[in-house]
Amino acid sequence: MGKNYKINYIFSIPKEMKDIKKASIEYWQFLKFKCDATNNIITGKRGNICGNLISFDMSKLICSLRVVLTEDKVDTELFVTGKYQDITDVNLWHFKLELILFYRTLYGLNTTDFIEEYKQYRNKAAIKWFLTNRKKGRSLEKYLLEKLESMAYNNTLPKVEIF
Numbered sequence: 456m457g458k459n460y461k462i463n464y465i466f467s468i469p470k471e472m473k474d475i476k477k478a479s480i481e482y483w484q485f486l487k488f489k490c491d492a493t494n495n496i497i498t499g500k501r502g503n504i505c506g507n508l509i510s511f512d513m514s515k516l517i518c519s520l521r522v523v524l525t526e527d528k529v530d531t532e533l534f535v536t537g538k539y540q541d542i543t544d545v546n547l548w549h550f551k552l553e554l555i556l557f558y559r560t561l562y563g564l565n566t567t568d569f570i571e572e573y574k575q576y577r578n579k580a581a582i583k584w585f586l587t588n589r590k591k592g593r594s595l596e597k598y599l600l601e602k603l604e605s606m607a608y609n610n611t612l613p614k615v616e617i618f
Contacts, residue, residue: 458542460535464554464613467528469562475529479522482560486553488520497522507539511581513549516540531557543593545580548573548603551613558608569602 468475479497480490488499499520506515517536522529533550535542552573559566576599583592595603604610 456537456541457539458537458617460533460537460542460547460550461616461618462533462535462547462550462554462613463531463616464551464558464608465528465530466558466608468524468526472561475524475561478561479524479529479557482557483520483522487514488518490520495524497524502536504538507536513542513546518550529558529561541584541589543580543584545577545593545595547615548595549577551615552603554613555603555607559606566606569606573599573603 472478476492476495476497480492483490483497483499486501488501490497490499492498497520500518501520502515502517504517506512507517510516517538519534521532521534523531531554533554535550540546556566556570576595580592584590585592604612607613
């Protein structure tokens with residue numbers, strides 16, 4: 456318990472996108488990040504220590520954001536503070552999915568049905584995790600993992616570093 460995570464995702468900018476910076480800020484603000492932008496770099500923060508101590512909701516964990524926009528790509532990093540948390544594979548996918556959905560939102564790709572399925576799975580996994588003293592509810596079933604992977608840009612998944 457208590458590890459920190461850096462999750463990175465890089466994808467090409469949609470050619471038809473007119474104001475990538477504005478669309479990016481709107482997406483992350485929708486996810487409760489407080490964002491600032493300087494030139495082509497967007498930074499943001501969300502969460503607090505209470506979220507880390509008592510919440511099962513991963514969006515309440517301390518997390519910072521860095522988005523670098525270049526002429527042809529978007530390079531996004533989430534830095535998740537796992538202090539006081541046991542972040543399972545299911546929970547880690549919450550953050551990976553935020554990055555994949557960022558890409559899909561900018562490209563105008565639909566994800567609504569899948570998000571609800573994932574949330575229900577994540578909630579059931581959290582209950583299993585709690586009731587079995589952290590032994591079950593830790594990983595994704597194969598069918599769900601395949602769905603998540605198929606949503607990614609060129610099927611390239613966000614990269615995770617644990618420190």
